Amino acid sequence: MTSAAPGAIPADSDKLDKGVLKIAGVTVLGAIMAILDTTVVSVALTTFQTVFEASTATVAWTMTGYTLALATVIPLTGWAADRFGTKRLYMVSIGLFLIGSVLCGLAWDITSLIVFRVLQGLGGGMLMPLGMTMLTRAAGPTRVGRVMAVLGVPMLLGPILGPILGGWLIDIASWHWIFFINVPIGLGALYAAWKILPKDTPTPSESFDFVGMALLSPGLAAFLYGVSSIPEVGTFAHARVLAPALIGLALMVAFVFHALRKDHPLIDLHLFRNRNLTVSVLTMSLFAIAFFGAMLLFPLYFQQVRLESSLSAGLLLAPQGLGAMLTMPIAGRLTDKYGPGRFVLTGIVLIGGGLAVFTQLTATTPYGVILPVLFVMGMGMGMTMMPVMSAAMSSLTHHEVARGSTLMNIVQQSAGSIGTALMSVILTNQFLSKPSGDIAQVLRDNPAAAADPQLLGQLLTPEQLQLVGQWSAQPGGLQAVLAGDMASGFGVTFIVATVLVAACLIPAFFLPRKRSEALPEGEQAQMPVAMH
Incomplete structure (x- = not known):
């Protein structure tokens, strides 16, 4: 273990100092x-296709490979x-991410782009857990809520600002710049890390769990690969989904048996003896499935139903970011004082109420x-999200914080992937169950067919062409029928998201409703700086 960062403030202080x-x-x-x-990248998929x-x-797979x-x-x-050492590894991770970004911008075909996105992800995957470790070490356990609120800014606003930035760059420049824009940001981050982060001296650590790594990482990747294939094949019961998902599950089950027998496993599953961590994991799992799944739906609705541009779709999501910016710092501060329970319950009710409104979505619902x-x-x-993280982190001893952080990151990533796949399949199946669904799929895969009757005639069956003729004669034409059917599919999918959010209330009810106790000063000085 490395000692606390220089300038770390006392555990009983209520403020984050300038160094933190x-x-x-x-x-x-x-x-x-x-x-x-x-x-x-989500707003550039159509561009890549063309x-x-x-x-x-x-x-x-430009998104799936990265994830x-x-x-x-x-x-x-x-x-x-x-x-x-955390500082050295953090800078290496940024450098790897930068190299991947430049190569993505220089990609010459879709295969090279996917490969370079994987390289990006290998660097990017370390940035969030390393950042969480450094902040926890610098601020101390009694300020976990506030430092988690800081990390929550990119975590909550990323799904909102990403489409805005991507749409704007594509509109004013080209798709290459959604990757090249990382260069000035990354260089700035590298310089800031070099100048600001305290120097840390690597110390001998517990032996690396090679067996656990060989089981968990491939198992997690195989499972998520299978889950990520669900939207493409349109069903859970497909060999492309079941084979990797079952292999991944088998490897992860094997890891569980391995971890329960090993003294220093990659992930310490004995942490689930901690009631607060277990409740936080359950709450985070359900919330991440619903949250990340719902985040997929909003830009799709604006672009596919309301025919907004990528930039406009991103801007229409801005109110969500403004709402998060308003409550996140307040919730972080109050979580440290009163515990996360009451704030998480309130947040879930607000989200569930909003999603319930969207279950009645139509193609003409007023903005x-x-x-x-x-x-x-x-x-x-x-x-919601960061107070749940705080509940898990603040309840652990200084020896357990690193492993708990890693566990929460894995849970969040896995649940988010499951949520995205689940909502995609429900939405797709809802739409394809309608007569207009197959026609819309043809038009989406062949955009030129909409303006080329001869090509459209080659792609559609006689029955479908007859339907197109009938719908074109109705008020609003074919687009109005397609938009109405799509909006109906979104409404049904939002019902599922609403139910999942409501289910979060059950584990969230058991989250602590009082302030976490500070660790003794001597123990805080040993706050871990690394995740296992």
């Missing part, structure tokens, strides 16, 4: 790059931080209704 805030700024810069790149003449399923790399590298972060509801949901988000 500087470290927070460095970690946020790194986290912004990693998290924005999970969403900024430029590289690739299918929708193929270009989707899998993020999840796979997380378990390695703790050992590497102990072995090489005067949609935008205020998004603002309210944003307020709920600011009161």
Whole structure:
């Protein structure tokens, strides 16, 4: 273990000093790059499809490959931080991410782009857990809520600002710049890390759990690969889904048996003896499935139903970010004083109420209704995700914080991938169950067919052509029918998201409702600096 960062403030202080805030700024810069790149690419998928003449399923792997790399590298972060030092590893991670970003911008075909996105993810996956470690070490356990609120800024705003930034860069420049924009941010983060982060001396750590790494990382990657394939094949019962998912589950089950027998496993499963951590994991799992799944739906609705541009779709999500910005720092401060329980419950109610409104979504729902509801949901988000993280972190001893942080990161990443796949499948199946669904799929895969009757005639069956003729004669034409059917599918999918959010109330009810006790001063000085 390394000693506390120079300038770390006493455990009983109520304020974050200038040194902690500087470290927070460095970690946020790194986290912004990693998290924005999970969403900024989403608005460029259609562009990739056109430029590289690739299918929708193929270009989707520019996002899936990045996500899998993020999840796979997380378990390695703790050992590497102990072995090489947090500052050094943080700078190496930023450098790796920068190299991947430049190569992505120079990609010559879809295959090279996917490979370079994986390289990006290998660097980006370490930035969030390393940032969480450095902030926890600098601020101390009684300020976990506030430092988690700092890290929550990129985590909550990434899904909102990503589409805005991506759409704007594509509109004014080209798709290359959604990757090149990382260069000035990354160079700034590297310089800031070099100047601001305290020097740490790597110390001998527990032996690396090679068996655990060989089981957990491939198992996690295989499982998420199977789950991520669900939207493409449209069903859970498909060999492309079941084979990797079952292999991944088998490897993870084997890891569980291995971890329960080993003295120093990669992830310490005995942490689940801690009631607060167990409750936090359950709450985070359900919340991440619903939250990240719902985040997928909003930009799709604006672009596919309301025919907004990428930039406009991103801007329409801004009220959500404003709501989160309003409540997140307040919730972080009050969580440290009164515990996370009451704030998480309130946040879940706000989010669930907002999603319930969207279950009645139509193709013409006024933006005067949609935008205020998004603002309210944003307020709920600011009161939910990071206080749940705080509940897990603040309840652990100084020997357990690193392993608990890693566990929460893995849970969040896995649950988010499951949520995205689940909502995608429900939405797709809802739409394809309608007569207009197959026609819309043809038009989406062949955009030129909408303006070329001869090509459209070659792609559609006689029955489908007859339906197109009938719908075209109705008020609003074919687009009005397609938009109405799509909006109906979104409404049903939001019902599922609402139920999942409501289910979060059950474990959240058991979250602590009082302030965490500070560790003794001597123990705080040994606050761990690495994740295992």
